[in-house]
Amino acid sequence: MAEQILILDFGSQYTQLIARRVRELNVYCEIHPYNKVPEITSDIKGVILSGSPCSVRDEGAPDIDLDSMRGKLPILGVCYGSQLMAQKYGGEVLPSEIREYGRANLTHIDQHYDLLKEMTHGSQVWMSHGDTIKVLPDGFEVIASTPAVEVAAFKVQGEETYGIQFHPEVTHSLEGKNLIRNFVVHICGCAQDWTADMFVDSTVAELKAKLGDDKVVMGLSGGVDSSVAATLIHRAIGDNLTCVFVDNGLLRKNEFEEVLDSYKTLGLNVIGVDAKQRFYDALSGLTDPEAKRKAIGRVFIEVFDDEAHKIEGVKWLGQGTIYPDVIESVSVKGPSATIKSHHNVGGLPDFMKLSVVEPLNTLFKDEVREVGRSLEIPEAIIGRHPFPGPGLAIRILGDITAEKVKHCRK
Structure with a gap:
């Protein structure tokens, strides 16, 4: 330690x-x-x-x-x-x-x-x-x-x-x-030897010991956290990791294609899922931002679960949880008053029956980027502007339609 x-x-x-x-x-x-x-x-x-x-x-x-x-x-x-x-x-x-x-x-x-x-x-x-x-x-x-x-x-x-x-x-x-x-x-006499390279070496070794020959499924967002977490897990278990990237119809312009393309350079086994219509159907008539978030979260889990069931013998769910998510979910005076519904810390529906592996849950965002550079992940992914899962659904006031999303993207 x-x-x-x-x-x-x-x-x-x-x-x-x-x-x-x-x-x-x-x-x-x-x-x-x-x-x-x-x-x-x-x-x-x-x-x-x-x-x-x-x-x-x-x-x-x-x-x-x-x-x-x-x-x-x-x-x-x-x-x-x-x-x-x-x-x-x-x-x-x-x-x-x-x-x-x-x-x-x-x-x-x-x-x-x-x-x-x-x-x-x-x-x-x-x-x-x-x-x-x-x-x-x-x-x-x-x-x-x-x-x-x-x-x-x-x-x-x-x-x-x-x-x-x-x-x-x-x-x-x-x-x-x-x-x-x-x-x-x-x-205190600390040696100042806790570096990104050291983190990569020790984390990959820990993941190998923890996961063994087990299979892991992980949802990717195209952002730095999930990309770095997936790359660490891939270093440890190779093709026993399957990644899923879902097009929820609320991504930025050309994002689905560009992100899938960028992952090819990392050697990750990524499945791209076009689920736009499922999300639009679930969002139909909803105007409240929190109601939209919950609908998007529910459908994402349904789509992800469908894909996970196609993988035989999967036991683990990989997540890109980082340290501020962990800290903010355990406040000093008990639970925080309100944590938005997409603030996910080990949160999984019981029916998925998967153990969670979170290789980045001790790192701050800038440390994740340094680890990504140590892993030689392309700078386009490391420096990518964060974009929350609910994406354009929250940017658009009122109900969501494909036509409104198209205009907002432009």
Whole structure:
């Protein structure tokens, strides 16, 4: 298992950005809700606590037991994460006299500490908080300040535990990448060897072990996610993968022919299915966008199931699910209020009776593209503009007809 940084999410809008910055350092990381902390295994090299829209002073505010981690693993609390540590261990967090949101400058930086190495006096950072740490617990010391916030950063004496009041993950914190590198590489000691090439090698090996001689069927969209996922599976099992590309009558102009043509260069076994009329019939009279999405999703599954049944002995369904789909389907406060119906994470009707294989479900979109380049997939597919499955049906207001689709395409 690759070494990793564990990011515990308290609901911040910036949590995925923290993960992106860590991944940019060629270090693997995972986001988990604060209330679903995974087992702390030897591959976890450090922990980052995210921000939150909540206040630590609120009744029922997100909380976590840090005693099992403190002093054993480096910890970095960002904004809410830093306030939570301060309050839990005897400090005082109070409402800010002025809610601080936006640019600020670090007028005091103690560069003796590894976290702040190469940070310059006056460095611009991004603040977003309504509370302020007024009193630090015993054994906590201030290592950075702004004119308005004395405790802009702290360290716990005798352990690699840090808190910062600002957000280093956003581009407005001009030296934020330095700080994250200092924590991940210098303090946590991560080797920075998690690359696209390494991902391809390890994933293909895992797929070979997992799938063996089993057959896999996979729906292709022509987009980068499904194309890269299919290519990885094909590398592992060859012709035991069958791909299905469905023309739902809602694709872009000439897209069905162009996509089928582009797949020939990848050596994938692709079946093209013209199902336009089935989709138009199902959409007849529907005007509500969500009703259209559901109708399209239902018919796609019916068409796909018909094709899957033509393949003898198929056991697996390949999917191009990527990491944001996974994260957003497990929100911090329970299920997200509304996830649009085409937001598919392992979602399959029971009658298909297939196991799901998702080789990209730990990657962000830009990482998928890098893996695609490592696999030497043509740039026309790697850089293809995303186009959702419901496609033109949502672009067209009112009911759907073949004539309206023709005009919209033009």
